[in-house]
Amino acid sequence: METKTHIALVTVPVYSHLRSILEFTKRLVHLNQNIHVTCINPTFGSSICNNVKSLFESLPSNINYMFLPPINLEDLPKDIHPALKVEATLHRSIPSIYDVLNTLHSSSKLVAVISDGLINEVLRLTKKLDILAYSYFPSTTMLLSLCLHSSNLDKTISSANKDLLEPLEIPGCIPINSTDLPDPMLDRSSEGYKIFLEANDRFYLADGIMINSFLALEETTIRALQEKEDEGIPSIYPIGPFVQNVSCDNGSDLxxxxxxxxxxxxxxxxxxxxxxxxxxxxxxxxxxxxxxxxxxxxxxxxxxxxxxxxxxxxxxxxxxxxxxxxxxxxxxxxxxxxxxxxxxxxxxxxxxxxxxxxxxxxxxxxxxxxxxxxxxxxxxxxxxxxxxxxxxxxxxxxxxxxxxxxxxxxxxxxxxxxxxxxxxxxxxxxxxxxxxxxxxxxxxxxxDALKENGSSTMTLTHLALKLESLGSHLGT
Incomplete structure (x- = not known):
């Protein structure tokens, strides 16, 4: 029987992120049907809502999924910011994620783990298993460049980011005013800023980072990062755009x-x-x-x-x-x-x-x-x-x-x-x-990027062939 290339996918309980990473996964297994994916999904709350269920119920047969037991968040304030609730869920899910990855790897020899960029602590777990670790980055290459260079930028900034008078120069990007930086960067003295820097440093553990963008959209930034791969920047794979290809079949009476x-x-x-x-x-x-x-x-x-x-x-x-x-x-x-x-x-x-x-x-x-x-x-x-x-x-x-x-x-x-x-x-x-x-x-x-010979399709096809080759090697 033909050996399947088995990959684990780790998601985050944010609907927009789920949509993006699942569309990527469907595209991956469509381009290479010898790849089999198991989705591991942290959860919070007592039940999985209908819009999330519909995302998973529409997946093809070579994508399996499991929901981890819900994380108990009753100790958190009732009016906590939803982002902090997600952050707590992800942090508390790490032990369960590692147990599942370890079990999957022991039973079927995982080739690689791909995790959402919000939970890049999985990259560290994957390295413990001595298999390939990838990050799926569902946002812009511009933001990725900021993340990859945030520690260096921190060393060059002497005042609080929110008080910077000159626009910030991010490698490969147009200048950006400090007030337009992501929320954690607006106060360099905060705990959130420290966590932000630590999380960004973990991206360097990745064997590659897949971006939901395409070459013609952010070519200067993509090229700038790819040119720095010899300097330790992980391999960059622009493979988007991934947009949910569904419509509501409710007739014209809406x-x-x-x-x-x-x-x-x-x-x-x-x-x-x-x-x-x-x-x-x-x-x-x-x-x-x-x-x-x-x-x-x-x-x-x-x-x-x-x-x-x-x-x-x-x-x-x-x-x-x-x-x-x-x-x-x-x-x-x-x-x-x-x-x-x-x-x-x-x-x-x-x-x-x-x-x-x-x-x-x-x-x-x-x-x-x-x-x-x-x-x-x-x-x-x-x-x-x-x-x-x-x-x-x-x-x-x-x-x-x-x-x-x-x-x-x-x-x-x-x-x-x-x-x-x-x-x-x-x-x-x-x-x-x-x-x-x-x-x-x-x-x-x-x-054009998504055509058979388009830049994104070719990039993802080559990556899929690499993973399949590794899977075949493990199966021999």
Whole structure:
């Protein structure tokens, strides 16, 4: 019987990360069907929610999966930031992950372990087993360059990052203001910053890092890292874009489809802050008035306000739709009826972005959403909320020039007049037309990267052949 090349995959309990790494895994086994994958999934809470179950139930037969026993987080504060809850879950899952990896390796001789970049402590565990260790990096090469160079950058910075007057020079990247750095870097005296540096140093344990990006999108940064492989930088594999290739088979009776079908081509602004992003109450009010003032058509996915700017993306909604609408200005739904539609909590983003009436995307700049916009050629209004999203916004607006970024006032609010101006500029202004042309070119580049002889497909094919060769060697 033919020997299968067995690989273990370690995920993190964040829906956006799960979507990305599972799409990568499906692509890997599609390109080389002699590869068999076992997904190991840390969990928290008492049950696995339906949207996560659907991700795993759609996997092909050569991808198995298991959910680790839920981590008990009852000792944590009730209002803890969701990111800290994930961090605690991952840290407490390490012993269980190691036990599973050890068992799998003993029984079937694992060739390699691929772990999400958020849980790169698995790289250290994998080295103990003396097998190949890879990291799957679901964000930009720009962020990866920052991570790989963060210790060196730390040594060259004498003041707190948030007080830097000069833009920070990250190898291979456009300069970035200190205020646009990821959250842990904004206070060099914090424990979070120390943890950030330590985690980044672990990337050097990897035999390779796979990035959900493609050559034409970030060529300068990718080349800069690849040229430093002789200096200890792990091998870099740009293999994206990975975008979930599904749509909702619910017919044309859905309200959002009826609304979109009535609109002219490229006339609707889609407004969504990802699988978990949201705004605080005052900003929701300003956004509503800004959309109304712009006079443009819009489809807005609304979530309840939250002080952290994020709700748990693996939980369901806590408000009834009617109560959720109470966070909007009085009379807003009536005044915008016909021109705008508000959808509570969730909408099938991939299907919406692919609709012919969508002409712009107001997004939090999460990397999944960004790539979904790119592959559909949709211009962007960049509205970052947390994590590395401000860096993504810089790449989109200043680097690739496919986005407009609204100005924030001294109180951290984007005012309604600014919102209306930016929306009109993107949807019907001259700058918007130029952005659309550049985004259409990126769309073509993304399609080309995934063709049979495209840069991403060739890169992943060569990596899969390498893993298969090692698997065959183990099987002899």
């Amino acid at each position: 309200e959002y489809l009826q609304f979109l079908d009535k609109q002219e081509k490229k006339s609707v602004l889609y407004v969504s802050f990802g699988s978990g992003g949201t705004l605080f109450s005052e900003q929701i009010i300003e956004l509503a008035f800004g959309l109304e003032l712009s006079g443009q058509n819009f489809l807005w996915v609304l979530r309840p306000p939250n002080k952290h700017g994020v709700i748990d993306d693996l939980d369901s909604g806590e408000y009834e739709d009617e109560i959720l609408y109470n966070f909007l200005p009085n009379g807003f739904l009536e005044r915008t009826k016909g021109k705008g539609l508000v959808v509570p909590y969730w909408a099938p983003q991939i299907e919406i972005l692919g609709h012919s009436s969508i002409g712009g995307f107001l997004t939090h700049c999460g990397w999944n959403s960004t790539l979904e916009s790119v592959v559909n050629g949709i211009p962007i209004i960049a509205w970052p909320l947390f994590a590395e999203q401000k860096m993504n916004a810089v790449l989109l607006s200043d680097g690739l020039k496919v986005a407009i970024r609204p100005k924030v006032n001294e109180n951290g609010i984007v005012e309604r007049e600014e919102i209306a101006k930016v929306v009109k500029n993107l949807m019907v202004g001259e700058e918007g037309k130029e952005i659309h042309q550049r985004m259409e070119k990126l769309k073509g580049n993304a399609i």
